[in-house]
Amino acid sequence: MRMPRRGFVIQARTRWLLVGLALLFSLVLLMYLLECAPQTDGNGSLPGVVGESMGKEYYQALLQEQEEHYQNRATSLKRQIAQLKQELQEMSDKLKSLQEKKSPKVNGMNYQGTKEQTSNDLLEFLHSQIDKAEVSVGAKLPSEYGVIPFESFTSMKVFQLEMGLTRHPEEKPVRKDKRDELVEVIEAGLEVINNPDEEDGQDEDDGVGDRQLYSENDFIEGYYRTERDKGTQYELFYKKMDGMEYRHVTLFRPFGPLMKVKSETVDISRSIINIIVPLAGRTEAFAQFMQNFRDVCIHQDKRVHLTVVYFGQDGLSEVKSILESVARETDFHNYTLVSLNEEFNRGRGLDMGARAWEKGEVLMFFCDVDVYFTAEFLNSCRLNAEPGKKVFYPVVFSLYNPAIVYANQDMPPPVEQQLVHKKDSGFWRDFGFGMTCQYRTDFLTVGGFDLEVKGWGGEDVHLYRKYLHGELMVIRTPVPGLFHLWHEKHCADELTPEQYRMCIQSKAMNEASHSHLGMLVFRDEIEAHLRKQAYRTNSEAVG
Numbered sequence: 345m346r347m348p349r350r351g352f353v354i355q356a357r358t359r360w361l362l363v364g365l366a367l368l369f370s371l372v373l374l375m376y377l378l379e380c381a382p383q384t385d386g387n388g389s390l391p392g393v394v395g396e397s398m399g400k401e402y403y404q405a406l407l408q409e410q411e412e413h414y415q416n417r418a419t420s421l422k423r424q425i426a427q428l429k430q431e432l433q434e435m436s437d438k439l440k441s442l443q444e445k446k447s448p449k450v451n452g453m454n455y456q457g458t459k460e461q462t463s464n465d466l467l468e469f470l471h472s473q474i475d476k477a478e479v480s481v482g483a484k485l486p487s488e489y490g491v492i493p494f495e496s497f498t499s500m501k502v503f504q505l506e507m508g509l510t511r512h513p514e515e516k517p518v519r520k521d522k523r524d525e526l527v528e529v530i531e532a533g534l535e536v537i538n539n540p541d542e543e544d545g546q547d548e549d550d551g552v553g554d555r556q557l558y559s560e561n562d563f564i565e566g567y568y569r570t571e572r573d574k575g576t577q578y579e580l581f582y583k584k585m586d587g588m589e590y591r592h593v594t595l596f597r598p599f600g601p602l603m604k605v606k607s608e609t610v611d612i613s614r615s616i617i618n619i620i621v622p623l624a625g626r627t628e629a630f631a632q633f634m635q636n637f638r639d640v641c642i643h644q645d646k647r648v649h650l651t652v653v654y655f656g657q658d659g660l661s662e663v664k665s666i667l668e669s670v671a672r673e674t675d676f677h678n679y680t681l682v683s684l685n686e687e688f689n690r691g692r693g694l695d696m697g698a699r700a701w702e703k704g705e706v707l708m709f710f711c712d713v714d715v716y717f718t719a720e721f722l723n724s725c726r727l728n729a730e731p732g733k734k735v736f737y738p739v740v741f742s743l744y745n746p747a748i749v750y751a752n753q754d755m756p757p758p759v760e761q762q763l764v765h766k767k768d769s770g771f772w773r774d775f776g777f778g779m780t781c782q783y784r785t786d787f788l789t790v791g792g793f794d795l796e797v798k799g800w801g802g803e804d805v806h807l808y809r810k811y812l813h814g815e816l817m818v819i820r821t822p823v824p825g826l827f828h829l830w831h832e833k834h835c836a837d838e839l840t841p842e843q844y845r846m847c848i849q850s851k852a853m854n855e856a857s858h859s860h861l862g863m864l865v866f867r868d869e870i871e872a873h874l875r876k877q878a879y880r881t882n883s884e885a886v887g
Contacts, residue, residue: 473598477574479605482817488808494567494821497526499560503822505739505772513741513772514765530563533580533593536607558582558591567821575599581727588613590727612726617648618701619709622693624655627662629713629831634666636716642676644719650679651700653693655686691793691803698787705731708787710780714829716763721825725781728819735811736781738823741765742773743830748856763827768857772822777808779826790814802843830854
């Protein structure tokens with residue numbers, strides 16, 4: 345007797361839904377008729393009275409205004425009708441669902457199956473979010489602005505690109521939700537590492553005592569980025585203090601619980617980096633570069649090869665002397681000097697440096713003589729480039745003119761003391777794509793640099809776009825261990841208009857922060873104010 349009563353209730357609901365649909369359709373029709381009816385204005389002028397004094401232009405403007413008004417209203421009505429159609433479709437679907445529930449097959453067993461199906465559908469949706477996101481494979485993008493960059497973080501600080509007027513390039517996460525998020529992610533990564541499952545390729549039969557456990561202190565660095573319609577991706581790296589192996593965990597939050605994408609052991613102990621530096625003149629800057637190279641690459645990392653591609657003859661002997669001196673003092677002979685007696689071309693220099701390597705596959709770091717890097721950056725380079733899968737485009741922190749930054753001091757401090765991430769000391773060079781880590785085979789596969797580009801700038805953007813248009817994943821993130829040192833920049837008259845614009849833009853950006861530039865612009869006004877204040881103070885003292 346209960347099933348007929350249930351059918352009666354559903355039939356009543358169906359009738360009310362139909363009535364509601366009819367009323368809704370009538371309301372839409374009424375709105376359309378009211379909006380399309382010609383409007384009258386009680387204060388409007390009659391033709392031949394005031395209109396004659398207004399002239400023909402007045403009526404043309406009035407007609408155009410009315411036409412634009414009706415076009416806008418028509419567009420608005422079309423949009424409302426489309427929304428109402430969508431609502432009607434949703435209500436129809438609900439009606440269909442109610443009719444299906446009238447079936448006598450509804451019982452406890454089927455209800456349990458529905459719950460299980462809903463849970464399975466949810467899991468399928470969450471996994472589809474991972475498949476649609478750029479997590480495991482790269483996506484073809486239309487331009488360099490289509491990349492969603494990562495932001496990097498450690499257990500204490502976040503290094504971020506978008507600062508606005510209040511945020512800093514390096515800061516502790518102030519908001520509680522951001523702190524809690526990063527803590528949760530680091531702990532989730534530890535859970536994946538310390539309690540592996542079969543998918544991680546580790547034997548679960550091994551006792552916990554036989555397995556090396558990781559803690560929060562073993563977290564080295566992480567990257568995260570959010571695709572707003574899919575979720576947040578996290579790349580986490582852990583390492584024991586006395587070990588050489590890194591543990592890499594990828595997590596994804598598809599606007600819900602974190603889901604493990606993969607967990608793997610990354611061995612970079614034998615990964616050689618070929619650092620390629622194109623150069624013409626600037627021997628003093630090269631001597632400073634080699635001092636950093638000696639400290640970081642020879643004494644600390646010990647897994648690098650240096651390739652210097654030198655253009656021209658002026659200064660070539662000095663560069664040879666610097667390299668030979670470093671070789672004698674440190675017993676370092678893993679370097680190659682390529683000499684080209686032609687005009688400087690950065691793309692050609694890097695291309696020649698890549699092709700000069702004759703030992704098979706190798707990870708390359710395209711570098712400039714004005715760049716300062718740390719041993720930690722070299723490991724980031726190794727961890728974020730993978731042949732056939734990933735290329736690494738770190739965002740460099742570019743230092744401002746030290747003569748302006750430290751104008752209140754007798755002289756600027758040593759370079760090592762200038763390497764700080766502050767608003768007034770530098771900025772994340774997110775418009776630069778010259779510093780990159782990529783494998784030689786990937787570089788050759790995409791065709792290398794466009795060697796038709798002459799002079800300053802442009803060649804790095806062309807290469808960057810080649811990767812964006814391909815299948816490789818581009819890892820773009822600010823890196824705390826990579827600095828661009830300030831140097832005087834000259835924009836030659838021979839540059840193309842586009843290159844000259846880019847050069848001037850770079851020159852302006854490199855000089856000083858917004859506040860320091862403002863102080864320079866208003867220096868005369870400030871000095872005049874100080875003179876007036878001093879005069880007023882002296883006058884009051886005399887009086």
